[in-house]
Amino acid sequence: xxxxxxxxxxxxxxxxxxxxxxxxxxxxxxxxxxxxxxxxxxxxxxxxxxxxxxxxxxxxxxxxxxxxxxxxxxxxxxxxxxxxxxxxxxxxxxxxxxxxxxxxxxxxxxxxxxxxxxxxxxxxxxxxxxxxxxxxxxxxxxxxxxxxxxxxxxxxxxxxxxxxxxxxxxxxxxxxxxxxxxxxxxxxxxxxxxxxxxxxxxxxxxxxxxxxxxxxxxxxxxxxxxxxxxxxxxxxxxxxxxxxxxxxxxxxxxxxxxxxxxxxxxxxxxxxxxxxxxxxxxxxxxxxxxxxxxxxxxxxxxxxxxxx
Amino acid sequence: xxxxxxxxxxxxxxxxxxxxxxxxxxxxxxxxxxxxxxxxxxxxxxxxxxxxxxxxxxxxxxxxxxxxxxxxxxxxxxxxxxxxxxxxxxxxxxxxxxxxxxxxxxxxxxxxxxxxxxxxxxxxxxxxxxxxxxxxxxxxxxxxxxxxxxxxxxxxxxxxxxxxxxxxxxxxxxxxxxxxxxxxxxxxxxxxxxxxx
Numbered sequence: 001x002x003x004x005x006x007x008x009x010x011x012x013x014x015x016x017x018x019x020x021x022x023x024x025x026x027x028x029x030x031x032x033x034x035x036x037x038x039x040x041x042x043x044x045x046x047x048x049x050x051x052x053x054x055x056x057x058x059x060x061x062x063x064x065x066x067x068x069x070x071x072x073x074x075x076x077x078x079x080x081x082x083x084x085x086x087x088x089x090x091x092x093x094x095x096x097x098x099x100x101x102x103x104x105x106x107x108x109x110x111x112x113x114x115x116x117x118x119x120x121x122x123x124x125x126x127x128x129x130x131x132x133x134x135x136x137x138x139x140x141x142x143x144x145x146x147x148x149x150x151x152x153x154x155x156x157x158x159x160x161x162x163x164x165x166x167x168x169x170x171x172x173x174x175x176x177x178x179x180x181x182x183x184x185x186x187x188x189x190x191x192x193x194x195x196x197x198x199x200x201x202x203x204x205x206x207x208x209x210x211x212x213x214x215x216x217x218x219x220x221x222x223x224x225x226x227x228x229x230x231x232x233x234x235x236x237x238x239x240x241x242x243x244x245x246x247x248x249x250x251x252x253x254x255x256x257x258x259x260x261x262x263x264x265x266x267x268x269x270x271x272x273x274x275x276x277x278x279x280x281x282x283x284x285x286x287x288x289x290x291x292x293x294x295x296x297x298x299x300x301x302x303x304x305x306x307x308x
Numbered sequence: 309x310x311x312x313x314x315x316x317x318x319x320x321x322x323x324x325x326x327x328x329x330x331x332x333x334x335x336x337x338x339x340x341x342x343x344x345x346x347x348x349x350x351x352x353x354x355x356x357x358x359x360x361x362x363x364x365x366x367x368x369x370x371x372x373x374x375x376x377x378x379x380x381x382x383x384x385x386x387x388x389x390x391x392x393x394x395x396x397x398x399x400x401x402x403x404x405x406x407x408x409x410x411x412x413x414x415x416x417x418x419x420x421x422x423x424x425x426x427x428x429x430x431x432x433x434x435x436x437x438x439x440x441x442x443x444x445x446x447x448x449x450x451x452x453x454x455x456x457x458x459x460x461x462x463x464x465x466x467x468x469x470x471x472x473x474x475x476x477x478x479x480x481x482x483x484x485x486x487x488x489x490x491x492x493x494x495x496x497x498x499x500x501x502x503x504x505x
Contacts, residue, residue: 040427043427121438121445180332180381181383185385193387200387201387207473210433275429278426
């Protein structure tokens with residue numbers, strides 16, 4: 001029995017895998033991070049500067065919100081805060097291209113951690129998800145495929161040298177953490193608000209102006225008309241998809257459909273709730289780590305054949 | 309790699325992955341479950357064990373905080389029954405309060421709203437729950453907008469506006485999902501540092 005458990009454990013965490021999908025994950029996550037840096041440019045100093053929202057100069061109230069777990073804290077007065085923005089921008093480009101991937105990943109992880117610790121008030125769900133993904137990425141073979149690193153390695157290393165496929169443990173950790181988000185948040189939803197039971201949750205989300213502009217002022221009307229039909233379908237659909245994903249994604253037959261459904265759900269959220277765009281896209285990027293490598297190869301073959 | 313070294317490596321990795329999963333679960337325990345466990349520990353009447361458990365869970369909390377696994381995942385759990393927003397004013401010496409030119413209270417294009425101001429809503433939401441955050445931001449605004457037409461700033465005023473979201477049945481009857489009446493009250497007035505009220 002003990003041996004069987006050890007064998008299963010070994011297979012689950014330490015089997016070798018084709019990291020093609022991880023390469024796609026890196027590219028999509030990199031594009032998202034690059035966009036986040038570009039969008040943050042206009043508020044960078046206000047959010048993270050020494051005299052920004054949380055001043056490093058005042059000794060009173062703000063000091064209790066200053067975390068030492070931020071490089072900004074330790075380099076204040078020595079390195080201009082804008083330098084970090086440029087480092088973030090260049091690292092995201094390197095991350096997308098897969099150039100010095102490990103280093104770029106670690107730099108981005110440290111930067112995101114520092115941003116969150118420097119000013120927790122403006123921390124969004126997207127910052128937290130990206131930081132979590134980058135944390136596991138630091139240990140993952142992100143530069144193994146679809147990257148400049150792998151291209152250069154193949155080009156300049158001896159032809160006879162065959163590289164061993166990487167172990168899956170870091171990607172498994174990431175997968176489990178992603179699934180835990182749903183496993184944890186779904187019961188929270190059901191316990192916190194009756195609207196998830198009576199089908200009004202999406203109605204309440206859509207009509208709330210706080211979450212961004214609507215495609216049309218009449219758009220929310222769709223969600224209370226016809227006895228809340230659209231709201232009920234989308235509310236129960238959300239529960240079904242979020243509840244089903246952590247289970248269905250482990251089976252070969254249901255894996256792809258589960259990924260497509262959850263990705264569609266998040267893209268739908270981006271449309272209905274524009275102000276959580278980056279969060280929901282960060283979640284959508286993360287689903288690449290579940291995509292079977294054969295599917296990624298098929299997609300890549302289709303793209304390159306189409307381009308030819 | 310020699311077999312023994314491989315075994316040690318795998319043991320370290322296994323400990324690491326278990327620690328990460330455990331940290332995420334520990335930090336996301338339902339409050340009722342935490343109360344239940346705490347009561348059980350107290351009932352054990354074993355202060356040494358209780359202290360040890362407390363210490364180790366503190367260590368895991370610290371680890372999760374440092375590496376960034378301390379997120380509490382709720383994802384739209386509780387829905388608001390109100391549309392609410394702040395208007396933040398600067399009160400300048402011998403003058404009426406002036407609406408400050410902040411992103412959420414200025415005309416913005418769709419692109420500015422979606423991409424440049426993408427952190428503003430969460431920032432306002434976080435401030436809603438935390439008076440210290442509002443005071444911290446007020447101090448920043450005092451520094452950022454120290455005068456208006458040559459008059460020095462005295463204080464920062466937060467006015468909260470809200471409108472009820474109607475239940476769907478009522479919305480269908482009225483043909484609108486929002487209560488037309490806008491309520492408002494002054495949430496806070498923070499005197500700028502070095503000024504007297």
